[in-house]
Amino acid sequence: MTAGCSVSPVTPEPLPPDESLTPDExxxxxxxxxxxxxxxxxxxQDFSATVTTVSERGIFREEVWFKEPDRFRVNYLEHPGSVEGLPPKTGDLVVFDGETQWHHANATGNVLYVSARARNYTFSEEYATGAxxxxxxxxxxxxxxxxxxxxxxxxxxxxxxxxxxxxxxxxxxxxxxxxxxxxxxxxxxxxxxxxxxxxxxxxxxxxxxxxxxxxxxxxNIGVPDSMFQYSPPEGAIVEPMRTLAITPPYIGDV
CATH class of the missing domain: 3.10.450 (Nuclear Transport Factor 2; Chain: A,)
Incomplete structure (x- = not known):
């Protein structure tokens, strides 16, 4: 594949050739x-990285794993919080196993969940796949x-x-x-x-x-499927994520 359509004339010209370089350089x-x-x-097929995001909202640092077709895991290493008034998410964990997305909130110990079919209706503060x-x-x-x-x-x-x-x-x-x-x-x-x-x-x-x-x-190193499996800790309060749709109550294994 090659980069395609044209843009405006303000696109900078390529770097001029350096005559001191050999053809291989x-x-x-x-x-x-x-x-x-x-x-x-x-x-x-799979991907992992430590990701640092910097914006006017602050510095966010995460460990992320992804595996085709859509499974992912995000460990929040440094996260001041997405929305003003909400607690920081440092130490939080978000896992999607293809059927259920889980969010372990470190500040409270509570566990939030949403089914795959309702993920598109979650509120933006639950958004976890930016990296x-x-x-x-x-x-x-x-x-x-x-x-x-x-x-x-x-x-x-x-x-x-x-x-x-x-x-x-x-x-x-x-x-x-x-x-x-x-x-x-x-x-x-x-x-x-x-x-x-x-x-x-x-x-x-x-x-x-x-x-x-x-x-x-x-x-493409063969990230194991176990990386995307999650079970709420014993005694944790398990509740549905806020969505624009009705989320059924948690009744055990989902």
Whole structure:
């Protein structure tokens, strides 16, 4: 797959060639890097990472696991809380096994649950897949907009190619409870693994509204199914998540 349709003339030109580099050292053009990332994303069977999200709401740090077709697990390592007035979620655990989504609230010890068919009706503060959704968002942006290579860095001994998309009009919105219109994106793609290491999202005036960083990334290593299994602790209060639909009471194994 290659990055496709055109954007406005404000898209920056590719980096000029460095005549001091040998042919093997010349970085690949932006669309080639984008294509390799898209191919890697589309071949994911399982994925894990430590993810740090920075926005005006604060710093959020999570451990995430994902396995096809839709199972996931999120450990909240550092989470000040999604909505003003609600307790922080540091120490919380969210697990979706394909049939039921569980949320163990560390502050109270209570366990919330919602069935797969009602997940789309949960309120935004229960939203737990932002780090995974950013991966898909960057994949779709690189497939749908022309990009350029705006920089090359070395981090942790790895070469990181920074791809840039810039447009005069809105190209997307940030995922999650607070949605900001996005006009530019920087995506840091790691060479060899072709995984996303960093995504930065900018508003119309060039201000950065969201940064998402991925560390300790693994992919297609065969994450065991047990990672996505959960049973409420004995004695825990188990109650339905708030939804826009009626959630049946918990009656044991669901």
């Amino acid at each position: 010349v970085p690949p053009p932006g669309p080639e890097v984008a294509a390799k990332f898209i191919e890697t994303y589309d071949s994911l 995974l959704d950013v991966l898909g968002l960057v994949r779709n942006l690189l497939a749908g907009y022309e990009c350029s290579l705006s920089g090359v860095q070395t981090e942790d001994g790895k070469t990181i190619y920074t791809l840039e998309i810039v447009n005069l009009t809105r190209i997307t919105d940030t995922p999650g409870l607070w949605r900001y219109p996005i006009y530019a994106v920087h995506a840091g793609i790691e060479e060899e693994s072709w995984t996303l290491r960093r995504a930065e999202f900018f508003n119309a005036s060039g201000g950065k509204v969201l940064t998402v960083e991925y560390r300790n990334v693994t992919r």
